[in-house]
Amino acid sequence: MNFKKVSNLTGWLVFAISFIVYFFSVERTGSLWDCGEFIAGAYKLEVVHPPGAPLFILVGRIFTIIADALSDNPADIAFAVNLMSGICGAFTAAFVAWVTIMLSKLAVMGRNQTPDNGQLLSLAGAGIVAGLATAFSTSIWFSAVEGEVYAMSTFFTAMTFWALIKWYYLPSEDNYTNRWLIFSIFSAGLSIGVHLLSLLTFPALAVFVYLKGREKVTIKGIFVAAGLGTLAIGLIQKLIIVGIPSLWLKFELFTVNSLGLGVHSGIVPVILIIAGLSFFGLKKAKEKGNPVLEAIVVSAMLVVVAYSTVGVVVVRANANTPINMNQPSDVTRLLPYLNREQYGERPLLYGPSYKASPIELNKEDRYGLVGDEYKIVDQKTSYVYDSKDKGLFPRMSDTQASRKSLYKQWRGYKSNEIDGKPSLAENIGFFLRYQVGWMYWRYFMWNFSGRQTGDQGYYDWDESDGNWYSGIGLIDEMRLHPEDNMPERMKNDPYRNKYFMLPFIFGLVGLFFHFKNRSNEALGLLGLFLITGIGIIIYSNQPPSEPRERDYVLVGSFFTFCIWIGMAVPALVEALKKRVNIASTGASVIGFAVIVTAPLVMGFQNFDDHSRMDQSGARDYAVNFLESCEPNAIIFTYGDNDTYPLWYVQEVEGIRTDVRVVNLSLIAVDWYISQLRRKVNDSDPIKFTIPQEKYRGQLRNATPYYNPNNQDSPRSLTDVLSNQIGQDLFRNNKQASYATFFNTRKLFIDIDANKALANGLILPTDTTVTSRIPIQLPESKTYLIKDELALLDVISSNINDRPIYFSVTCRPEKMFGLNPFTRMEGLGLRIVPVFNGNSESNLYGEMYGAGKVYTDKTYDNVMNKFRWGNFDKVDTHVNTSYGPSIQSLHFIMLRTITNLVAEGQKEKAMKMCQKYFEVFPQMNFEYNYYQVAIADQMVKMGEYSAAKPYLEAVAEETIDNLDFFKTNGILEAAEINSQADYMIRRGELTESQFERLEDYGFSRDALLAQKTLNDIIKSVKSSKQDDEYASELQRILDDNSQLNQ
DSSP states (O other): OOHHHHHHHHHHHHHHHHHHHHHTTSOSSOOTTTHHHHHHHHHHTOBOSTTOOHHHHHHHHHHHHHHHHHOSOTHHHHHHHHHHHHHHHHHHHHHHHHHHHHHHHHHHHOSSOOOOHHHHHHHHHHHHHHHHHHHTOHHHHHHHTSSSSHHHHHHHHHHHHHHHHHHHHSOTTOTTTHHHHHHHHHHHHHHTTTOGGGGGGHHHHHHHHHHTTOSSOOHHHHHHHHHHHHHHHHHIIIIIITHHHHHHHHHHIIIIIITOOOTTTTHHHHHHHHHHHHHHHHHHHHHHTOHHHHHHHHHHHHHHHHHGGGHHHHHHHHTTOSSBTTOOOSHHHHHHHHTTGGGOOOOSSEEEOTTOOEEEEEEEEEEEEETTEEEEEEEEEEEEEOGGGEEESOOSOOOOHHHHHHHHHHHTOOTTSOOOOOOHHHHHHHIIIIIIIIIIIHHHHHHHTEESOSSOOOOTTOSSSSOBOOSOHHHHHHHSOOOTTOOHHHHTOTTOEEOTTHHHHHHHHHHHHHHHHOHHHHHHHHHHHHHTTHHHHHHHOOOSSOSSOOGGGGHHHHHHHHHHHHHHHHHHHHHIIIIIOOOHHHHHHHHHHHHTHHHHHHHHHHHHHHOOTTOOHHHHHHHHHHHTSOTTOEEEEOSSTTTHHHHHHHHTSOOSTTSEEEETTTTTSHHHHHHHTSOBTTBOOOOOSSOGGGGSTTTTSEEEBOOTTOOOOOEEHHHHIIIIITSOTTTTOTTOSSSOOBOOSEEEEEOOHHHHHHTTSSOTTOOSBOSEEEEEOOTTOOEEEHHHHHHHHHHHHHTTTSOEEEETTSOGGGGTTOGGGEEEOSSEEEEOSBOOOSTTHHHHOTTTTSSEEOHHHHHHIIIIIOOOTTTTTSOOOOOGGGHHHHHHHHHHHHHHHHHHHHTTOHHHHHHHHHHHHHHSOTTTSOOSHHHHHHHHHHHHTTOHHHHHHHHHHHHHHHHHHHHHHHHHTOOOOTTTOTHHHHHHHHHHHHHHHHHHHOOTTSOHHHHHHHHHHHHHHHHHHHOOSHHHHHHHHHHHHHHGGGGGO
């Protein structure tokens, strides 16, 4: 069998194995974060968040059509899009296998020599190892099982690099070889319609172009080539991605405003200019007989053609799809959409630090379509900083208040110390320690050494969460903590993956082998490894404590390292042949057998935490939010995971399409307010008192409080919105910079009593009914910003006609003090004209404890309508991203049980307790103070025997953890390590149960937990300083060691 056949078969074998593994791993329904939005976007060709992913949406639509044709189950639509990611991941693994085979052949024998059978086996082994290591890398696998853009983005990156290496590998004498280089550039261009990461291959592309056929290679030449490749990225961004829409905008303003032509007419001259430049470029290349110029022009044309998929965004935005993020229906909206302006910018090489305060605000006029012409409707603002507040390499630059305190921590300051502007040395230190060490190296080692836990890691001084791991006791104990008496849950954590550093070691072997045999090509590969790793880290300039782990953007660097893991096979084979004098075939078999252990260990270790085949948590928990609402309701949500999954279940699975989901993070912009006014699916339009044109652009971004008399009189919110804020009262006042104002902080919402009774706002048992729901703005409230204004408008304009809810996951400050006038009906807090007080907020928090529990309604929802993600049936890994949803379910169930007990409905209360432990089984959920609180209610009802197993389970897990901490001496101060505080909170609740039970038939571990925790609580309450805290805890645990004997 010849080299080409072996190479092809190897790649397809890798694809088949990877696809089979992914098939049994992909989630069968929607996932968390952006996945719900992308799946819904693919199903209905909708417009997703900036900068869009039109090619992903188009290809995804094909998969949803197939799913629709083959299945009546709407969840299979999500399965199809998720499987598309799996196919992309499998192709990525195959491309890496093919690249590895070609580079390995060049390293072993050069381009023109024919390999013997033993060498063929060695090269095939290299491809298999590299491909499977890629497929089983934790970061790549994670994206390959969900409907997000990153698996497809990685596919394009790998395909771009594969086409480049194929061009580089083939002889220059072949007239058709250059087509692979051009295809490589076209592939990168196509990736713009998915994600921009594939463009990062251009520096490596330029290096390999420089290397091919060149007899004398210099380091200077390589760096110049890499620089030109980097310049190419900037040119594509400036001239094509942003340049074409910018040119379109200039012509659009002229053709529409000056010539009176139709909207979008400005695109015609742009197309003509591009066509003309292409024609004259090709003509010039032909006249001069210049193949290089011809290749450049053709490549540029193909990138422009590939980029044209962005037109799908404009077309579908004009269709006004249910999900129409930023509504980029014309070029004035498209340009900021593609520029991702809503996310802001972070300085890279020079700029202000987090300590800087702006001295000026730059404003740039923005046009928008008003009727049939474009007018200035908004302004882009940017802060100007004093030069003394700026510095080189500003790695600590995020000015959010929460991030400022974190920067202080990373700099080593205590909370009560004053920190100044960070120096260049401190910025470099933060870059190396946090951005490179924590946000790159940690992820790198996750993939090639092992992972400690599935919990997100925030700090490198926290030894308990998110660290890399190896499985080699000496190394892990030196870095983290001793592993004696490790708790069972920690020991059996599915995410506790140990590869014994085999992939890392083999990758280093392959790296050294590559540099030894083909140093120039190894340098080119190293360039790709660095720019898709450290390059991204420099560009993203990540602040501390991201909302989620960010390893998925670094996978280009990781699959590059997998190439070197594969090259360890020929490295070992050649060493065996030369040093041990083993025949070629035998050496190849041994070499492959040794190195293939790395991807095999990765695959077996990772499967249990990456397989989501039996999970439906994102979909089910989203259903629970919707099922908490009455028909035709409005529910306010806040974050990604309480919004995108809800969009998914409505748009794709058709569940509760009568409910309108209003995201409070989006309501601050005019396009979103405008979209709320339309009918979507089965949800009626939302009524507003303030007209649409009054919300346009920058209008009412801030509406000031203005009352010269300083005497506020109560006014109807509807009256204020209609006759004051909705009017341009400052129109003739040239001194004013605002359109209008409001003159009272004492507002109230009028309630129509007849409608309130008819639609269930008022229950027969309600005794504190009011005809006016008061809203008292604080004295410090000098402005109403647009999102606050729109929120109040929605409530005031719709309260008498349809149910309005806040999800329990909303931020309390968004509620304008309406908490006492809410009724919990599940995961939703319904606004009602009944004063229910905040008597339970001190127990459950501002949101979970708001208003009053409608026990019958919540009981019915929980017991009969809620779904549980299959976590109640299948032993599986529950990702920590589900934490807020799980916490919400816990508190609404606990609060309902508590109120049922108080109402004397003990039978219902007991059934809900049993339901709680049924849907949150110990096999998937750690038993802690959550479960103690539920068991507490069982004890109150006298159900001692029913409560015992759960209290014992909590006690056993608690003492298991405490034994571990005690034995290894890792109890630390509360502000450094939260584990001790966590145990104390758990212990305070556990202690009360033992006292109430007065039953000493519990296990020895339960009694030990009671005494240990009781002593710890008393000690901590008397301790004042951190060192006292740590030493006192250790002393108590040591004293209690006698009970273990």
